[in-house]
Amino acid sequence: MADLFESFIKNDRQRDLIRMAERLAIRVKQRVPETEENASFSLENLNDLKSEGYVTLPLPLEYGGQQINLYELLLLQERLAVGDGSVALSIGWHMGIMMELSEQKMWTPEKFTMLAREVGENKKVVNRAASEPATGSPTRGGIPETKAVWDGTYYILNGRKTFTTMASVLDYYLVTAYVEDKQSVGSFLIEKGHPGISIEHTWDTVGMRGTGSDDLVLKNVKLNQDSLVEINTKSAKPTPKGWLLHIPACYLGIAIAARNDAIEFAKSYQPNSLNTTISEVPHIKQKIGEMDLKLLQARYLMYAVAEKWDNNVADRDNLGPELAAVKTVATNIANEVVDLSMRIVGGRGLSKKLQFEQYYRDVRAGLHNPPMDDMVIQMLGNRALTE
Structure with a gap:
């Protein structure tokens, strides 16, 4: 059978990346029956992605990554999806977020360095939690019903996020909320296990069951100011991603x-x-x-x-x-x-x-x-x- 990837590989580096994706595709494919039955993201799959260093690839070289470009990301993701689309779509969110943060310098250097080191050294994985029952897709422009209220010492977050891919196995969540004192939408970086955070297994879809896109529930979550890593400015023009x-x-x-x-x-x-x-x-x-x-x-x-x-x-x-x-x-x-x-x-x-x-x-x-x-x-x- 013809190798559909050969004509898109341009150099030895990309060939090595494809081989990594092939190895992972073989492993994750074996767990499809389990993830299909449980409608959850397999921790074993995540451990394989981490052990191969796949989750670090978008990082700059100084943080232990390979600073892959968009073309290379697509080669990797497409080949991984041949093994299991749910795994590819899930880890694709982490890969894209780290690529965007690395290239666009959206955070302060201190905040980015902290997360980059966590990913590079400890193979931590992050995803955004943006969708909500009332707002639908974030791309439609709805204001989050999740609220962040400043009490003088902490931000207090309350809300529910739907379609949180890999919710139960993520190491960090990037949670969007309406920040009342800023009168704008912002994003908070929250580590797994933080008090007030829980996961509700609500993922009952017929497709992409292995993404484990459950609900993230926030109840009186206390966060310091440093956790607010992004704030949207009304004057900022949306840029292509x-x-x-x-x-x-x-x-x-x-x-x-x-x-x-x-x-x-x-x-x-x-x-x-x-x-x-x-x-x-x-x-x-x-x-x-x-x-x-x-x-x-x-x-x-x-x-x-x-x-x-x-x-x-x-x-x-x-x-x-x-x-x-x-x-x-x-x-x-x-x-x-x-x-x-x-x-x-x-x-x-x-x-x-x-x-x-x-x-x-x-x-x-x-x-x-x-x-x-x-x-x-x-x-x-x-x-x-x-x-």
Whole structure:
């Protein structure tokens, strides 16, 4: 079977990164039945990611990382997702956050150094807790109902965060809240086990069950001023976030897994009505070709935009529409590829004995990750109308 990653590898460093992702993909794939049943993120998977040093890769060299660029992040995430999309999407949030903090210098040097050392030396993992029941997706602009009230000594936080990926195994949470004394939204860095924090196992979704995206509950959480690491300024213009391409990379990885499994099935399955395997049947060949054509379209777009991001730092503020377009194109094509793979396999694709039904459930979740299709189309339309 053709190696779909070979044509995107440019040097020995990237080949080594791909090999790391391959090793991890093999291990995490073995735990899929467990995470599917429990709807939780496997601690064993996290330990593997930490032991390989995967979680440190976005860090600058001085903190023990490899300072990977966006192109390399996508190679890693896409290949890891071939093993388990839930693992790739989950750790992708940590990877992207650390990449953004390293490159954008959003925190004071002291605060960033503290977290960078925790990640580099102790392999700590962080994710943002931003979504809430009332606000929906943070990208829609809702104000958090989680409140941070200054009592003269501490900030007191109360609220509930939904869809907190890897909630039960994270080492740090970046919690968004409305900071009353600042009259603005801010983010607090909170260590696991801090008094007042608890996890409620609410993750009952049909897809991406292994992300363990449970609720984070905050009840009278006392935090000092140093815990407030970010504060949004109303005058600040939103800037594109290249690292969010970890989302389309993940779903394309799932599609590749479905494509690979469908080809293996086609090459091995021979009904007694044929004197050959179904791989020789014209309409099966047609569907395989369609899968590869769609993957070529989405992947070349994704990696081209990533390369543009890496090579044109001064022009990044203008890449928002391209980044958004990659997500929409990739996630929709990923759904189409999984659908084609199941048409190749037929009714057996719905069996729990095969993984196609999981690919089908998992890949659907990509449509609901930010940015949403309607926002992307409107963004492109507005840009065209203002040219």
